[in-house]
Amino acid sequence: MKILIIEDEPQMLDNMRDTLEQERYLVETASTFAEASFKIGSYDYDCILLDIMLPDGNGLNLLKQLKDLGKEEGVIIVSANDSLDDRIQGLNMGADDYLPKPFHTAELNARVQAVLRRRNFEGNKYIEIGNVVIDPESRSLTIADKEVILNRKEYDILTYLISNKTRLVTKAALAEHVWGDHIDQADSFDFIYSQIKNLRKKLENATIKVGAVYGIGYKLELD
Structure with a gap:
């Protein structure tokens, strides 16, 4: 956040x-x-x-x-x-x-x-989507009642996509929101891809996925 x-x-x-x-x-x-x-x-x-x-x-x-x-x-x-x-x-x-x-x-x-x-998050203490539960206060994630450890950037990417779950999030918007204003000085968004790749692996058993629109950005998808 x-x-x-x-x-x-x-x-x-x-x-x-x-x-x-x-x-x-x-x-x-x-x-x-x-x-x-x-x-x-x-x-x-x-x-x-x-x-x-x-x-x-x-x-x-x-x-x-x-x-x-x-x-x-x-x-x-x-x-x-x-x-x-x-x-x-x-x-x-x-x-x-x-x-x-x-x-x-x-x-x-x-x-x-x-x-x-x-x-x-509509005033809810926990974010629940299918078998996914996120506790924003402790920044913890469980999938099918099993805890999944996310690093800070993975967590921020996931919650940003969830808070924009009806929208396509551009790579530029995601990078600026998660990495801050200084992202304007970056030559490319290559550093995002490794975080997205790792996050997708950790969501393999989840009812939500990180979908991609080639060349534009990402969007939360529900199974």
Whole structure:
């Protein structure tokens, strides 16, 4: 899962990033309105942690930009500005939650997990498709009641395909979502193929498969 933190306080930003990376999320950051605006317009995320008070703009305008673009990222407003008006305005504009500073890291994790469940997995604690069960909290996979070990990239590829199960996912979108913004500098997507190959082997006994559309991308298939 890919998260964008928009926060201008360096220590707070580092603490949030470290906390979420320990939970094995792919985390990207922006510390200014301009940087955040560029990333929101250029990339997709599962969840955005949004500070309202930025040095060069109001975070609520970033929320408006996100909605104007028709994007569906989950948004948690994280701000020391505990104004009721700002909270109501943010929620009315489409934010999923509001977390006032200061907060405990356990609460941050819980809020992020709740938004991801609602946004990507219809609010369910477990993802169940046929004989496949995924526990997003422990990042574990079982197939026909037997645990199957996935590495971080294999797990991220699988859950991204599941969250987009009705869509064809292009190689570029998959690479950017699982490997991050720096993927723009890659010369090719060859590194994806080995991960997909290994994932397919591990799904041999599953009721889901990773299908390919030659030259375009991948799509989740059901047996």
